[in-house]
Amino acid sequence: MIAKLRAAKRVIAARLRQARPLRTAAGHGRPGNGIDTVDAEREPRAILRQRAYQILEHGRRREPASRAVDWLLVVLVLANVTATVAHTVPDIAAQYGAGLQLLDRLCVLVFAIEYVARIWVAPEHPLLRRRTPAGARLRFAATPMMVIDALALLPLLLELLYPRNELMLLARLVRFLKLARYSPALATIGRLIASERRALLACVIIFTGALLAAAAAMHVVEGAVQPERLGDMPKAIWWAASMLAKIGGGELSPVTTLGRIIAAITVMLGIVCFALPVAIIGRGFYEEIRRRDFVVTFAMVARVPLFARLDAASIADLVGILRARTVPPGTTIIRKGERGDAMYLIASGRVEVESAAGKVVLDEGDFFGEIALLSREPRIATVTAVRPTDLLVLDADDFLRLVDRLPDIGTKVQAVAKERKLGPAAGR
Numbered sequence: 001m002i003a004k005l006r007a008a009k010r011v012i013a014a015r016l017r018q019a020r021p022l023r024t025a026a027g028h029g030r031p032g033n034g035i036d037t038v039d040a041e042r043e044p045r046a047i048l049r050q051r052a053y054q055i056l057e058h059g060r061r062r063e064p065a066s067r068a069v070d071w072l073l074v075v076l077v078l079a080n081v082t083a084t085v086a087h088t089v090p091d092i093a094a095q096y097g098a099g100l101q102l103l104d105r106l107c108v109l110v111f112a113i114e115y116v117a118r119i120w121v122a123p124e125h126p127l128l129r130r131r132t133p134a135g136a137r138l139r140f141a142a143t144p145m146m147v148i149d150a151l152a153l154l155p156l157l158l159e160l161l162y163p164r165n166e167l168m169l170l171a172r173l174v175r176f177l178k179l180a181r182y183s184p185a186l187a188t189i190g191r192l193i194a195s196e197r198r199a200l201l202a203c204v205i206i207f208t209g210a211l212l213a214a215a216a217a218m219h220v221v222e223g224a225v226q227p228e229r230l231g232d233m234p235k236a237i238w239w240a241a242s243m244l245a246k247i248g249g250g251e252l253s254p255v256t257t258l259g260r261i262i263a264a265i266t267v268m269l270g271i272v273c274f275a276l277p278v279a280i281i282g283r284g285f286y287e288e289i290r291r292r293d294f295v296v297t298f299a300m301v302a303r304v305p306l307f308a309r310l311d312a313a314s315i316a317d318l319v320g321i322l323r324a325r326t327v328p329p330g331t332t333i334i335r336k337g338e339r340g341d342a343m344y345l346i347a348s349g350r351v352e353v354e355s356a357a358g359k360v361v362l363d364e365g366d367f368f369g370e371i372a373l374l375s376r377e378p379r380i381a382t383v384t385a386v387r388p389t390d391l392l393v394l395d396a397d398d399f400l401r402l403v404d405r406l407p408d409i410g411t412k413v414q415a416v417a418k419e420r421k422l423g424p425a426a427g428r
């Protein structure tokens with residue numbers, strides 16, 4: 001009996017959900033998308049927190065509020081670092097000391113508000129939603145960028161506890177690292193280092209091998225001639241390191257012919273040792289930048305309504321397979337009659353679909369280009385960007401694999417495609 005009641009309750013809840021007007025992240029009710037994104041019944045505080053999260057953490061590239069906050073923080077970080085450096089010049093400190101200090105205080109106040117706000121919105125983070133609010137906040141506080149943000153506030157504490165502190169300058173300049181948050185390219189380098197870790201580890205092993213070999217050879221050949229500099233292995237390793245790192249420098253010149261040969265080989269090894277990791281990172285960086293117009297982030301994918309119910313691991317997989325493409329207004333993304341090779345999800349911006357049935361506008365969170373992939377027939381409409389638009393591109397092969405692996409997504413996409421092909425009546 002209870003089971004029957006529960007089943008009936010589920011059916012009623014599902015019907016109510018269907019009856020509710022469709023809403024996208026942009027807030028429009030519109031036929032043709034079929035996926036509900038925003039929980040309209042959230043309490044005002046939760047809505048405010050979600051909004052603050054979108055501005056602070058979501059990184060909506062085209063949203064003015066998010067951009068304004070980012071720019072304000074970037075300007076304050078730069079101003080603060082410049083003021084810190086200027087303050088070390090006695091003349092400037094004597095003349096503008098009070099003003100620079102006021103600027104520093106103002107920056108710290110804004111950074112403190114920023115820190116508290118980021119911690120407050122942490123439970124909205126897709127990766128942390130399953131935790132309790134306190135757990136989410138604690139976990140979020142331990143992320144590298146939040147640790148940097150906390151360090152940026154440390155000088156104030158230091159100053160209060162020990163007014164004259166030698167470490168103050170270093171502590172203040174840590175604030176420069178806050179800029180890492182605003183550099184997608186830096187995030188790319190971080191990811192590259194992680195993905196190329198095996199090759200980079202091989203470089204470290206090569207470097208260590210070259211270091212030890214050069215040090216041992218020099219110790220054997222010139223240890224007796226220059227005992228104060230090459231008399232033991234630690235001294236010889238120091239010599240080899242300076243030769244490898246300075247690429248030809250080093251305070252100590254070899255005095256024997258064999259020593260000079262070893263030094264020459266060490267210098268050449270140094271060039272190879274430094275060129276290898278530079279080439280690995282450089283090539284990866286170039287390919288990444290060429291492949292992606294912007295960096296696809298976890299939050300960006302988690303925000304797509306189609307993927308809203310996926311677990312963190314599946315979203316992380318998607319981050320790896322989705323390509324990014326930015327198109328200016330007026331760009332034809334899909335042309336009617338062409339063969340379909342990809343499906344598109346709108347990360348931000350707006351497109352217009354022009355089909356035999358008329359024109360339809362699709363916004364952030366919507367997708368298009370699925371029909372040709374499902375039916376393996378030519379595109380049924382032309383899709384043009386009407387605003388600067390960031391797209392997440394899912395190649396045909398990846399799309400079919402995804403639908404195979406996650407049948408729920410396949411069912412949703414098929415339902416939307418059916419409705420679009422046959423008109424809204426087909427969906428009922």
Ligand code: CMP
Nearest residue numbers: 032360368369370371372379380381420
């Ligand atoms: P596809 O045929 O692959 O390429 C054009 C796309 O436009 C199509 O897939 C759909 O994703 C989209 N499209 C076509 N008709 C409509 C519609 N009525 N509403 C929304 N999108 C549509």
